[in-house]
Amino acid sequence: MRILILFLFIPFAAQCQLLRVSVCNGDSTCNLGVDVPINGFKTSYLNHQVFKLNTGVVNEIKFNSSKDGLYNFLVAGVNFDLIIFPEDTLSLDIKIEEKKYSITTEGSNAVGNNYFIKFDNPKPKNFLSVRSRIDKAIDLESIYQIYIHHVDSLIGTFEVLYQNGSIKKNYLQAVTQYIKDNMGGFLFEYLDARYKRNWQVIQPYYGKYMEYLDTENKSTQQYIYWCIDWYYSSKYYGEVEKEDFDKLLGVYGYLYSLPSEFIDWKLSFTIAFCASRDSNEMDWKKAHEYFSKTYPNSPFKPFLDKFLEPYYNTKNTIDSDIVFIERDEGCKTLKDLVSKQFKGKPVFIDLWATWCGPCRQEFSYSKSLHEFLKKEGVEMLYLSIDDEKLDKTWRKTAQNLGLKGYHYLITKNMYFSIWEQFYADKKVSVPRYFLVDEKGTILNDDMPRPSSMNKLYSRIKALMGKK
Template sequence: MNFILKRTFVLLIVLSFAVSSFAQFRLSGKIINYTGKEELNINIPVISGFYKENSIHIPITKKGAFSIDIPIKGQKFANLIFQKKFYTLLLNPNKNLVLSLNESDQTLKILYGTALAENTVMQTVDLEQYPFFMDSDGSNKLAKLPLKELQKQVVLPYFTQRDEKIKKVQSATLAVKDKQAIIAELKYISYNYLNDFIRTQALDRTIMDSLIFEIFDNVDPKPETFPAGPQYYGFVRNYLSYLETKAFKQIKKENIKPNEPIPYFGISLDSANHIVKNYGKPYWRWIGSNKNFPTNVVEQYNYHQLIGLFIDKDLRQFEGLANAYKAKFPNGIYINDINTKLSSLQKMLLQNETNTQIKIVDGYEKMNSIYELIKTLKGKVVYLDVWGTWCGPCKEELTYLPSLKAKFKDKEVVFVYLDMDENDMDSSWRQFIKVNNLTGIHLRKNRQAIAPFWAELLANTADKAEYYPQYFIFDKEGKLVVAKAKRPSQKEELYTQLNNVLNKNQ
C-alpha cells in the first residue's frame, strides 16, 4: 500500500471513530402559541438522576421554532423540559425527531422523523407517569391500610398497569434494542415508585418490611440491558436499601455479633459503622454494590454516586469513594474526570481556607439560644437556615444561594446557618462550608444540643415538625417574624418575604 493510500485509509478510520464516538441526534419542531417567556431545555443524564448541570438550553425563535443537534454516545433517555413539565424521549445516535409543543395546554405531539416509532411508543405508555398511589390525598389514605389491602389496592393493580404497558411495547413495530430498553425502564421505574411510596409513608414497620421484601425478593439485580437506562440505577440504590433492611432483620433474628460479617455486605457491623462515620453512606453502597452487582454496574453506579457528591461539593465523601473507585478501576473510562473533579474540590477548599466572609461564631458550643446570636445582629434582617451536612434536600437548596445573595447584595440581610451534626463531624462540617463557599455566619449543634433551639424557633407555630432544612426570618429588632419561611429554591416567593420584612423596618 503506497503512502497516499495509507494516509487515506487511516483518515477514514479516524473519521469513522469520530462519528461513532460523537454521533448526534437532531431535535426540532415548533412551540404553538409561544409567548416568548418560557425556556426550552433537554436534560440528558450521564448515568442517572436529574442534575441541572446536564441540561442543554435549546434556543427558540420569536415564532417558536427550534432545532438543535445533540451529541450523544449511544442510546439515551432524556427529559425535554418546558413550562416545568417533563417529556421523556428516547434518543438514538444519528436519528432525528420533529415535534410540536403547545404552550397553552402543555401538550406534546410527535410529528415525524427517524426516531418517530420509539418516541410514539414512549408517549403511548407514558414511561414516567406518576402513579395513583403517590397522589397526596390518595397516598395518605392508602398508607393506613393493612398489609393485605395494600397488596390488593396498590401492588397488584400497579403491576397489572405496568404489564399492560409492556404488552403495548412488545406488540409495537420497533427495533429490538428499543423495545428492550423501554420495557426495562418500565420495570425498574415500577420498583422505584413502589419503594418510594413504602419508605416515605408512615407505614407500620412490619408492613413496610413485608412489602419491600415482596417487591424485591424475586427480582434479578442484574440489568436486563446494558448500558442500562437511568431508572435502573435508581433501582440499584433501592435494591441496596432492600438488602440493608434484610440484613439487619437477619442480624437481629440470628443474633449476629458486631464483629461478625453482615449478610449481603460481607463486613462486620463495627466496620460498617466506622465506614459510614468516616466516609458516608455512599461508601457503604460501594461495598454493597461490589458484593451484589456485576462489575460493569459497579463502575457505572459508583461514578453516578461520585457525580452527585461532586455537585454537592462534599469533598470528604467524594475523596473516600474516589480513592476506592480508582483502586478498583485504575484504567476506567471515568478516571480522568474523577481526578479533575477531585482536584477542583480541593482547590475550592484551599481558596476559602482564609475567606473572612465565612464566619464561625466564637464560643458557639456554649450557646443555648439562637437569640444569643440574633441580638448581636440588630439592625439587620436575618435569614436563618437550619440544615445538616448529611441532609440531601439541604444541600440541594445550597445551590440556589448564589442567586439569593446576589439579589440582596446591597441590602441589610445577613445569612446565618445553624448546622445539626454530631461533635465528631466538626472538622467535616468546617471543611464542607469552605468547599461550598458558604459566606455567612455559622454555628453547629449536635442532635441533643439543638433541641432548645428548635423549641424556641417553633414556639408559636402550629406545625412543630423538626424537619431539615427549615428557614426563619428575623426582623431588624431581632424578632422572629416568619417561621418556616420559603426556601431559596422558591426564589420570588422568598424574595417577597424578605423584602416585606426589610420594608417593615424602614
C-alpha cells in the first residue's frame, strides 16, 4: 500500500512567505498545487501555481504575498484550505493512503487550522446539519434566528480555542468572518429556492445578515458576490447594459464603502470567469479594456492579463489532437458511448464541466497524463456535463485549454444514467475519473486525480494487469 507523507514547514517573513516541503512517497517526484491569494483575496484559478517537488530533499517555495488569506492546497488528489498569516510558522504533516488522508499541524494557529479543515471550510455539510430544523420553521424570521444560532455555535468552537490560548486574535477574527461569509451564502440560496425568488420578501434579511456580517471587513467577499449575482439575476437581468459595470457593481450602495480593492477583485474574477466560459453575459474583451483603464494599478491586473492570454490567442482551426464526438441520443449509458466509439480500446474518462474550478486545476497535469496514456495505449475522453445550450462554450473551452483527446457533451439520458449508477441520491459532482477496459467494462469509477500523478499511473497499470 503506497503512502504519501509530506512535511511542510512555513516560516513567514514580512514580505515573503517561504514554504519548505519534504516528500517521502516512494516516487521520485510529486506535484503541489496552490491557489495563492492576492492581497488577501481568494482568487481560485486566477492565481493557481504548480510546483514540482523532489523526494528525499527539502524543496523551498517562495510566495510573494505579505497579507493573510485563504490558501488552497492540492496534492495527490487531496484538496484542503488553510487560513495563513505572514507571521505564522506552520508545519503540516500530511499522510495519504488510498482514499483516506489525515492532516495534522504544528505551530502558530495550528489548532485552529485543524478545526478549520474538519469543518471543511465550511462546506455544505454544515448547512445540511441545520437543514431539517429550518425546513420545519413556518416563517422567515424563525428560519433566520435558527440559522444565526447555528452559525454562532460554529464560531463558538474557535472562541473557546482563543480563550485557552490555542489561536491568536487575528485568526479568530478571520475564521469568524469566513464562517459567516460562507454560511450566509447557503442560507440565502435556500431562501431563494423556498420563496421562489420573491425578492421583496427576502430582501430585508439580506440587510440584517449584512449587519451581522460586518461589511467593513473585506473577507466578506463571497457573500457579497452571491448577493450581487442573485439581485442582478432576479431584478436587473436583461435591463442593465453589459458595459455599465459601475451600475452592475453598485446594485448595493455599501459596495462603495468597502475597500476599493474589493470592486476590482470582483470585476477581475468575473472577467476571467466569463472569458473561460465564452459567456454571452459579458463582452469580456470590452470588460478587460475597461478594467485596464479604470484600475491600471490593481494588484489583480497582472494575474488577469496572464490568465486571459490564451483566450486572446485562440486559433481559428481546431487542433487535430482535439476531437469532438457528435452527441448521440442513442448512447444512453457510459458503456454505450465507449462501446460504440472506442471498440477494443481502454479509455480513461475525465468527467468535468466548463464552470468547474477544481477541474481546471487538474488540467495543469494533463500533459503528463496524456504522455502516460499514449505510452500505455489508453484513449483519453473528456466527458462534459454542461448543458447542451453551452455547446459552443464547451468546444471553445476545450480548445483554449488545449485538452488533447476525445470530447463528448453528455446527453440528458446519459447524465441521469451516470447519476443513478455512480452517485445514488447525491448530487453529481465533478471532477470524477473512470477507467474502462477494451470490452467496455468499467474497471474503476472513482480513480485518483491527475494531480496524484504516479499514484494514478500505478492504479491504471494495476487495473490493466500491467506491472
